[in-house]
Amino acid sequence: MIAIVGGGAAGWSAAEALRELGYDGELRLFGAEAAAPYERPALSKQFLADPAFEHPPALDVRPAPEPEVALELDTAVVAIDPRERTIRTSAGRILHYERLLLATGAACRRLRIPGSELAGIHYLRDVDDARALREELGPGRRIAIVGGGVIGLEVAASALARGCEVTVVEAGPQVMGRIAPLELATAIERLHRARGVAIRTSTRPLGLEAAGSRVGGVALDDGEVVPADAVIVGIGVEPRTELAVGAGLAVGDGVLVDERFRSSDERIFAAGDVACVLHAQQRRHVRSEQWRVAQEQGRRAAAAMLGAGEPYRDAPWMWSDQHDAHIQMSGFGFDGAQLVCRGDLAAREGIAYLGLRDGRLVAVCGMSLGTGIARTVRSAGMLIEQETPVDVEALRDPGRDFRRLARELLERRGGA
């Protein structure tokens, strides 16, 4: 039996890929949630903004993989015994595995300040969280969001669409600090303010104040209190490594796996948010928290479990929807990179920031109203993956179409 532990993007795509690649043995997917695998990205977006949105789209709606994947829902795996090659489920069953994929994802980092246990404080990870949070939204409701990252800002936009009064509190000097360079973050902040979201950066919450039995406000380190009928906390996630630790696997910032997703136990693999993957291009362990990355890693890990597959060297890619803007990012961050800006937000193709190091692209992040940014970010992502030498002056030239430029560079590289 191949056991997949976790029913998110990585787990489900691994199950599909195992069947596509011809594995026809016993295949069980264990999901701690009651719901069958579904698209999590919608939870902070349409699902919150639209009360009529019944359930996030299911992942298992294509012609079902053959033979059937046994979905064990509402069933957590509580222990792995790598020597006996068995798992124990929350229902107390012991099952033997040949190969096992850890796809347990990540859990929300909890706020640990006075008042954090009050009612009306929400985290967002699964559909139950999103349902509870959705109940809090409505015209005139005062919503405070702790954390100005992707989740915080998407929830801000969704809450605003529901008529809420929204304030975002971010401890760092800029929003989306892990993803966007300051210049783009400033543009994103400007967009939120123009749409009606209040944003406070470089401000830390010291405590949550009560109003009756519920939360009533967020006390900030500058002495001010942001009144709030509900608080949403989006301050990052921690990989769910408890099972791996219990099984004695090597764990760092996630389950440490090699370029083919194999852990320190040769029969156990990991993919998605929980996995810290030795990246063949970066030559270091990289943990990602992006949905499409999790899917791709699930597929790759499936191939690796069957003894196939290439070393992992993809550039991470993600998108975010905030108000009427579409944001995309690819690559490995802007730290120490030379910045090149292309376009502007008013243009169809939007505004993109390219980060260069040693004459090669390492990161791209951009925003457009509509989906015009996609070509630039995806083309740049290929240049990043291929480590293609680029000419800064050509990148800066507004007269050159970026897609064509990228293709020329990639072809020159391929022909060389």
Next chain:
Amino acid sequence: MPHWIAACAVDDVDPEDVVPFHHEGVDYAIYRSPDGDFFATAGHCTHERTLLCDGLVMDHIIECPKHNGRFDYRTGQAHGAPAIVDLQIFPVNVEDGTVYLDVGAASVG
């Protein structure tokens, strides 16, 4: 019934690229493969109805600009979540430098 209409000029589309085409309230996407062959599909992604013309063509794949759902634009086949439902495809014919599209099978919407 076949209903052929002129969609664009051959030179309007780079090899390995896509352009939008709009006809009687329906959006289409016209593709030129790396080998120079032309193809056409419905204009919107089957996942969240994003227009595909902002997407990237790679070999015989169109990638949705919003969530990177991938389809084979020759067959319409969806390549996995978030692209789960296949794209509708339309016959294409090239004559004298013009790309013609058979919209006879287009469903309104």
